[in-house]
Amino acid sequence: MKQKVVIGNAWTYANSDIHLGHISAYISGDVLARYHRLKGDDVCFVSGTDCHGTPTTERAIKEKTTPEEIVNRYHKQYCEVFEKMGFSYDCYTLTASPYHHEKAKEMFLRIYENGYIYPKTELASFCPNCNKFVYDREVEVICPKCNGVSKGDQCDHCGYVFQTQDLLKCKCRICGGETEIRENTNLYFALSKFEPQMKQHLENCKKYWRKNSINETEKFLKEGLVDRAVTRDLNWGIDVPLPGFDDKKIYVWVEAVWGYVSAVMKYCDEHNLSWQDYWCDHKDGSNLIYMCHGKDNIVFHTIIFPALLLACKQDFFLPNKCVATEFMNVNGEKISKSKGNGWPMLQMLEKFDPDSLRLFCIENGPEHKDSNFTFADYHALHNGEIVNKFANFVNRTLNYKGLDGFIPEGEIDSEIKALVEDTFIKTAQAIENTNFREATGYVFNLVDAANKFYDTKAPWILFKQEDKTEFNNVIFTCAFVIANLSVLFEPFMPFCCAKIRKHFGLTNAKWEVQTITAGQREKFEPLFVRLTEKDVL
Ligand SMILES: [Zn+2]
Ligand SMILES: [Zn+2]
Numbered sequence: 001m002k003q004k005v006v007i008g009n010a011w012t013y014a015n016s017d018i019h020l021g022h023i024s025a026y027i028s029g030d031v032l033a034r035y036h037r038l039k040g041d042d043v044c045f046v047s048g049t050d051c052h053g054t055p056t057t058e059r060a061i062k063e064k065t066t067p068e069e070i071v072n073r074y075h076k077q078y079c080e081v082f083e084k085m086g087f088s089y090d091c092y093t094l095t096a097s098p099y100h101h102e103k104a105k106e107m108f109l110r111i112y113e114n115g116y117i118y119p120k121t122e123l124a125s126f127c128p129n130c131n132k133f134v135y136d137r138e139v140e141v142i143c144p145k146c147n148g149v150s151k152g153d154q155c156d157h158c159g160y161v162f163q164t165q166d167l168l169k170c171k172c173r174i175c176g177g178e179t180e181i182r183e184n185t186n187l188y189f190a191l192s193k194f195e196p197q198m199k200q201h202l203e204n205c206k207k208y209w210r211k212n213s214i215n216e217t218e219k220f221l222k223e224g225l226v227d228r229a230v231t232r233d234l235n236w237g238i239d240v241p242l243p244g245f246d247d248k249k250i251y252v253w254v255e256a257v258w259g260y261v262s263a264v265m266k267y268c269d270e271h272n273l274s275w276q277d278y279w280c281d282h283k284d285g286s287n288l289i290y291m292c293h294g295k296d297n298i299v300f301h302t303i304i305f306p307a308l309l310l311a312c313k314q315d316f317f318l319p320n321k322c323v324a325t326e327f328m329n330v331n332g333e334k335i336s337k338s339k340g341n342g343w344p345m346l347q348m349l350e351k352f353d354p355d356s357l358r359l360f361c362i363e364n365g366p367e368h369k370d371s372n373f374t375f376a377d378y379h380a381l382h383n384g385e386i387v388n389k390f391a392n393f394v395n396r397t398l399n400y401k402g403l404d405g406f407i408p409e410g411e412i413d414s415e416i417k418a419l420v421e422d423t424f425i426k427t428a429q430a431i432e433n434t435n436f437r438e439a440t441g442y443v444f445n446l447v448d449a450a451n452k453f454y455d456t457k458a459p460w461i462l463f464k465q466e467d468k469t470e471f472n473n474v475i476f477t478c479a480f481v482i483a484n485l486s487v488l489f490e491p492f493m494p495f496c497c498a499k500i501r502k503h504f505g506l507t508n509a510k511w512e513v514q515t516i517t518a519g520q521r522e523k524f525e526p527l528f529v530r531l532t533e534k535d536v537l
Contacts (some may be wrong), residue, residue, distance in 0.1 A: 002276045003286055005036045008260040008319070009087075010293035011095070014074040015055040017340040018081050019342035020373055021294075021335045024328040029292040029435065030087045031362065032323075034491040035431045036288075037088075038511040044090050044278050046263035049075040052237040053135050053252035061174075067236045071096050081345040085354050087184035091267040095259050103262035104240040104255040107312060108230070110240065111455075116190045116311040117230060124184040125167055129177035131332045132247070133184050133233035136162065141170040147167035151408075178332035187231045187245065189254070194307040195225045200304055205320050208300070210368065210434065213322045216298040222531045225303070230254045249366065255318035257305040260291070261316075281317045289319040298324050304483050323434045326366035330373045351535060353528060356382040362436045362492055375536045382531050386493075388446050390485070391527040393454065397478040398524040402463060410469075410476030417477075419449055420484045421513055427488055428511065443488045476518065479504075483514045496527045 009029035012018055018372055026047070033045035051071040060067045075094050082092060093100065095147065111117050118387055127134045137155040144152055144166055148157035151166050168181045202217050209217075230251050231240050237249030268275040281287060291301040301322050308318035329335065335342035348357065360378050364384075397407070423446045430439035454474070462471035486507050488502035503524055504516055 002037075002336050003041045003288060004282070004288045005032075005041045005043045005493065006260075006278050006319075007033050008263075008289075009035075009045070009089075009289050010291075010297055011050035011052075011256055011259055012074075012078050013050045013053070013055060014071045014078075014094075015059045016074075017342075017344035017346070018078055019344055020330070020348065020357075020361070021328045021342060023081075023085060023345060024365045024371070025294040025325040026087070026292060027358055027361045027365065028323045028325065029290065030085075030358075030432065031431065031436050031439075031491040032290055032292070032434075033088050033090075034183040034494060036509070038487060038490060038509065041288075042278075044264050044267055044442070045088060046091045046093075046260060046267065047080055047089060047127055048092055048100075048259050048263055049094040049470070050252070050256045050259070051075075051094055052234075052249070052255065054234070057234070057236050058137070063117065068096070077346065083348070084349045085345070085358065085450050088494070091190060091263045091270075092268060093158040093259070093263050095256055099266050100255070100259060100262045101238050103265055103352060104238050104258050107258050107261070107308070108250055108254070108316075109241050111189070111308065111311045112187075113311055114311060116193065117187050118190065119185050120163070120188045120227075120229075120309050121183050121185045123168060123181050124164075124440040125170060125172075126182040126184070127172040127175060127177055127179050129175045130172060130486060131324075134172050134174070135181055135191075135232065136167065139167060139179060141167055154345065182234070185239070185244075186229045186248070187242070188227045189230045189308070189311070191304065191307055192225045192227050195221070197310055198303050198307060202302070202320055204230050205302075205322070208321050210322075210324055212295050212326065212368075213298050213302055213324045216295070217302040218462075220299045220303055225307075226506060228253075228304075240367070244312070251305070251530060253300065255310065257300055257308065260305070261309075269295070275314075277315060280315045287317040289317060290321040291319045292323040293325075295324050295326050297321070321434070326368065326370045328361075328366050328371050328373055331484060332372055332374075347537060351537065352378075352531075353382070353495075355495045356386050356528065357494055359440065363440055367435070367436070373447060379531050379533075379535070382528070385444060387528050387530050389444070389451060390489075391450050391496075393447060394482050394485075394519075395526055396454070397475060397482060398503065398521070400459070400475060403475070405523050406519045407470035407479045407516070407518050407521065408468070408475055410472035412472070413453065413473065413477045416450065416453055416481060418485050419446060420481065423484075423488060424511065424513060431491065440492055443481050443492075444487065446481065446488070447485065450478060454478055476516075480514075480516055484518045487514060489509060499525075499527060 007027045007029050036043045056067050060070045064127050081276045107373050123133050139152040141152045143155040145160040146158040150156040213524050231248040232251045234249045238255050240248050265275045306318040423442050426442045427439045457474045459474045483504045486497040490497040
């Protein structure tokens with residue numbers, strides 16, 4: 001059955017280079033998008049650049065430039081990386097776009113009119129010098145626990161998370177002046193009202209979510225849902241569409257998650273489709289909405305975003321498939337800018353093959369626990385699994401010496417054929433259960449079996465015999481396997497698969513057993529270059 005499938009990849013924050021750790025979380029979305037398209041589903045795969053919020057402004061101040069300049073620079077870089085990595089987004093946009101601003105304001109007003117956004121007056125730090133209210137990261141405070149001087153979000157020395165009352169009198173980090181206490185009115189979202197629905201949502205989704213999503217969501221719900229501020233005193237962001245809040249912006253957490261919805265709407269607008277067909281409840285249990293992100297973002301996708309969707313009262317179906325990945329470390333260390341170990345993807349892509357980088361993020365990636373990137377492991381995967389097993393099998397079949405690109409007519413070995421059929425079924429199940437490493441395992445089992453078949457049949461001996469029937473059967477069977485690998489590997493390694501399908505003239509391939517025809521074809525260029533020890537960054 002043809003289904004409408006929404007896939008949302010987490011939005012990258014526009015303040016630093018995109019690195020392998022990001023890709024290891026985002027790759028899930030592209031595997032799912034490519035698989036569902038092959039299955040014949042209508043996929044809408046979206047993401048974008050998260051542009052607003054204090055880190056972007058801070059970066060702009062540091063570099064003596066504007067937030068727009070910072071956003072444009074990183075957005076351009078992210079687009080380039082995703083294209084080079086073969087990410088098949090239907091819509092990759094940015095929260096600084098006028099379209100998103102418009103949709104976010106509409107959502108905000110709707111929730112306000114539905115009674116779930118209300119004003120609340122509290123005491124807050126005001127900097128008379130900067131003439132604005134200043135927030136956690138903008139102030140310097142003396143920690144009441146350890147007396148250390150720290151930024152106001154969390155103590156740099158003892159980890160204490162500051163409470164509002166700790167921040168009322170402190171130093172402004174922007175101008176260095178003393179702050180004073182003033183009354184400030186912000187708008188709040190009544191998250192607490194959605195506690196019963198969110199508990200139910202967790203129960204409905206438990207069978208689909210990974211353990212990390214279930215655990216984090218349970219923990220968050222156990223503490224009780226509290227209402228959250230949805231406006232902030234900032235000048236970079238989306239305007240609050242209500243009178244009396246001219247000096248404030250919509251808080252970034254609200255509008256950034258809304259990016260998923262506005263991107264789907266944008267895609268549908270541009271393609272004359274209805275976004276409701278993708279995102280509203282199909283009423284037949286067929287909705288599939290995947291959210292792919294890192295483990296640091298779980299509750300935003302399992303509780304906060306779903307609560308906003310409910311508050312709109314527009315019959316939104318709540319994302320039922322959350323795919324949260326753990327973290328990828330590099331050489332056993334957490335990726336951090338100060339250590340300089342989170343190699344920027346653009347630099348990686350100058351030297352390394354995008355297909356094997358993708359496969360690494362899946363096979364050695366942080367699917368269920370933190371994982372580690374080392375060049376030794378990457379080389380082992382690239383040279384061992386990909387070059388020696390897969391690419392070599394392709395090469396020794398399609399470029400068989402003495403055939404010069406000719407594939408003779410033959411009969412497909414029945415055991416191999418059955419294995420190909422079985423591999424389609426098992427790989428599909430593993431992908432749908434978001435067990436991507438298990439999925440690639442089935443495809444590599446087929447590669448192993450095909451190599452074994454080739455070696456056992458020894459076509460180089462059969463070639464010398466008068467009657468070539470058996471030789472033809474072996475080469476035809478192996479070519480058949482290769483054509484099928486170009487579909488089975490497509491979600492994981494799309495670039496090499498496209499080359500194989502082009503060779504066989506397989507256009508519009510679907511997730512099903514492929515057939516091939518005998519005949520003369522061009523020489524097949526090697527798919528991968530072997531890495532040497534020198535190939536490190
Ligand atoms: Zn402290
Ligand atoms: Zn100030």
